[in-house]
Amino acid sequence: MINKAIYVDNNATTPIAPEVYQEMIPYLTQYYGNPSSIHTFGGQLASKIDEARQRVANLLGALATEIVFTSCGTESDNAAILGILSSNPSKKHIITTKVEHPAILNLCQHLEKNGYDVTYLSVDRSGALNLDELQKSMRPDTAIVSVMYANNETGVIFPIEQIGRIVKSRGSMFHVDAVQAVGKIPIDLSKSSIDLLSLSGHKLHAPKGVGVLYIRRGTMIRPFIIGGHQERGRRAGTENIASICALGKAAELAHKNIADENNIVRKMRDRLEKGLLESIPYTFVNGDTVNRLPNTTNISFEYIEGESILLLLDQHGICASSGSACTSGSLQPSHVLRSMGVPFTAAHGSVRFSLSRYNDDSEIDKILEVMPAIISKLRAISPYTPKTK
Amino acid sequence: MWNYTDKVLDHFHNPRNYGEIENADAVGEVGSMACGDALRLTLKIDKNTQTILDAKFQTFGCGSAIASSSAMTEMIKGMNLDEANKITNAEISKFLGGLPPEKMHCSVMGKEALEAAIANYRGITIEKDEEEGRLVCRCFGVTEDKIQKLALENNLHNVEDITNYTKAGGGCGACLQDIQDILDAVWHNKKEKAPAAEAPKPEAAKKLTMVQKVKLIEETLEKVIRPSLNQDGGDIELIDIDKNKIYVKLLGMCSHCPSSSFTIKSFVETKLKEFVSPDIEVLEEQAND
Structure with missing residues (x-):
């Protein structure tokens, strides 16, 4: 090796920050309890998850209750789009771009085979979107518009707030795949039109296997993974505590750096x-x-x-x-x-x-x-x- | 990350015979920049003995394309043209200790450049791809002839293998079904030409009693259909027969294969129509439990 x-x-992926690694160790060794347990040994871990949630919220200018931990960026993207579609069953149109990550593109192509209509916005030679094309593509049955914050291959940043204004003025949901942007450029969701935002831990010096879906308060969304009550029923499954705490620490470091x-x-x-x-x-x-x-x-x-x-x-x-x-x-x-x-x-x-x-x-x-x-x-x-x- | 052999890496890092022979006796050019790889081969040939005295290549492409070009030039130096013309892409790959399956097209490119150069020397005009038979893959300009030839030479039975060897189907994917049809025809004809296969072909009869029909269906399932499904880890169960409607259930790997309905219609039904009766319709029994 x-x-x-x-x-x-x-x-592609980042090294785990040394501080992040240190943060994880206790949860991989002595604190192995389940945060849902009644006993103190397990239950005390719930507050650690809350702390991590608050740290991620601080980085994004969000409320802690708007942060849902997932297993990766791809899961966050899938949960956002499928969750919105299933809570808006009469709307059958999706808008995205031709330069999205496969987590969005392949999902949309899959949805096309299942009765959805997808518009893929084009980009010009510099990788920029044409906002007129977006305006013209919006339809009464457009359930969701999903656009990446920044492109993974070229680094080109889309004008997210301008896009958001168009999307919100037409009454659709706005999802942003911000996997490449979070930690690299400042994002303030308290002043944003973004309804849903995906991020991935391993792109900001946390380990692989943890991500976040930000869901703006009041957003109607169906859960994607169904089971226990974890993440307030929005994402079931026993929490990956070590990685969640790692992501919390990585978010705190990103905020600082x-x-x-x-x-x-x-x-x-x-x-x-x-x-x-x-x-x-x-x-x-x-x-x-x-x-x-x-x-x-x-x-x-x-x-x-x-x-x-x-x-x-x-x-x-x-x-x-x-x-x-x-x-x-x-x-x-x-x-x-x-x-x-x-x-x-x-x-x-x-x-x-x-x-x-x-x-x-x-x-x-x-x-x-x-x-x-x-x-x-x-x-x-x-x-x-x-x-x- | 590709799993390249040491020999591939050696020929990539230390390519033999790259460059261009001035006043070459033969030039072979294949590929294009748009396709992602291209090879230009120049040869010096002894007119009396028809021996390749020198060979040089110029390659635009990935590590294994450069290694395949380098290997091919090493193999042909000193050979006479007839010998060189017999080199196959499999031999180029073997010389390098093997190539990853997805990279077999690199060895094919080496073989094609060699063919083109020899044809050029012998004064045979290299025909444009379009003229060598019907164009199947528009993304990479691959013809039916090329697919048939490589399938037979390399014993390729799957569409994926064809893509690995020729790139056909690796772009927009519109021709994947076409490639499957070509392969079906290639191997079907091959079988018919071969002496009677071990499985006796059940005779299709026009008027069968119900018992005869059931027997014939079972025989066809057993001898023709099941062996093929078993190869992919699947199986089939006969559930019911209602006049010409046959209800079956796919088992094993086939049961959750996304193309199971395709398998039923295009394979199971076709075979039963062929061997039992053209009126047969095959339906998939939905699991009730």
Whole structure:
């Protein structure tokens, strides 16, 4: 097993913060009780869950009662959409975008086979939505509009509040998949039109296997997992206490560190991006570079293919990802880049670097040092590389 | 994360024979940037002995595409053209200690570039894909001929295998049923050509008594249908027969297969129509318990 890496794949998953790990340990060792028990040994844990719930609420500007713990971002997305649909049985229309995560896209495609109508909003070359298209797509029977806060591949941020105003003025429910945004950019749900919001623990330095669905007070939603009374009957199943407390701690840390994400991490990202564009020809950034997460850059290296780039980076212990077909296990390049109209050639050669506050300048130096040689090596093999050099 | 063999990684990290032979005697080009991989092969050939003196490749593609290209050039150097033309994609894959199933199309690309280069040397114009038979997969430009050829060469029976070897069906997916039909035809014809199979073909009779019909249905289920379902971990149970309506229940893996209704209609019913009577209708018995 490799344990030393230059990890710049934080949109895939993040390292667990040391403070978060410490927070978990007691619940994996001595405090194994069930928070639903009458005895003090188990029952005392309920207050720990309440504390974690309050910490997540603080990060989002929400009320503690609006926070429901789930097992992951995908569960939160499924619970939001299926829960709203089943409490609005007469409404058969859903609006989402072409660049959503598979947790939303594949769910919507599944719903289409079961009698629902889905509108997939398109994006332009910079990855931005056309709000007129949203206006025109709204229907009296639109049950829910689900739009991601920020894109996992490009980091492009959607104008959530503008979208929310349109959705709420037409009487539909508004769900936001904020898995990539939470902890990276400030979110204040007390001043928002968002009805439901999904987040995932492992994207903000908590472990895998825990997520949250924020449900605005007063929202009519049917439970998705049915069983006991946990999470006020909205999500049954004995609580994953260690992970819930971990997520609470991670939320508290994110709240404290959000300025660093936007200063220190952003500076490293910008230096990496600028350095790569300057030192390597036939290279460009995918997506809007202004409305973008501070940690993400998606760069296309023309004439070569992404998996080969990743394999060569891997030799240096550098972990990144690509929108190329070969890395996805499918045969087509990233649906996000294709929806943006990025040429296939450039989509195959795209690499995403996503940073976190656990990266440092020496790591950026290392990437900048090895990348030009990696790209030249592959371009020397490629039949498409221009011969002018 | 792909499970590449050490040999694949070696040929990827240290590719042999990359580049371009100037004034090459033969050039073979396959793939395209849009498809995600492409290979340009140039050869130097001894005109008298028809021997490949040198081979160089240029490849746009993933690790296994580059490794397959490198391996192929190593294999063919020193061979004469007839020998080289006989190399199969399976041999390229074997040379590398195997490729992940999803990456078999990389070895196919190596084989095709070699074929194209040899054809180019022999002055055979390489026909456009569209002309080599009906176009099946529009996303990756794969023809019926190519699917048939690879299915027979590599003993491929599933649509998924065809996708792994040719990419066909890996894009929009609109041609998946078409590929299944092609495979059915390939293997059905193959069976008919082969000497009488061990399972005697039950004779379809026009007028059967009820008892004869029941016997024939049971025989068809036993000898034709059940063996095929068993391969996928499934089974079938005959529940009732009401004139030409046959009620069955799928068991095992088949019972919760999302394509169970497809199995009933397109496989079970087709076979019973063929062997028992064209008037037969097969219905799935819903579990009551």
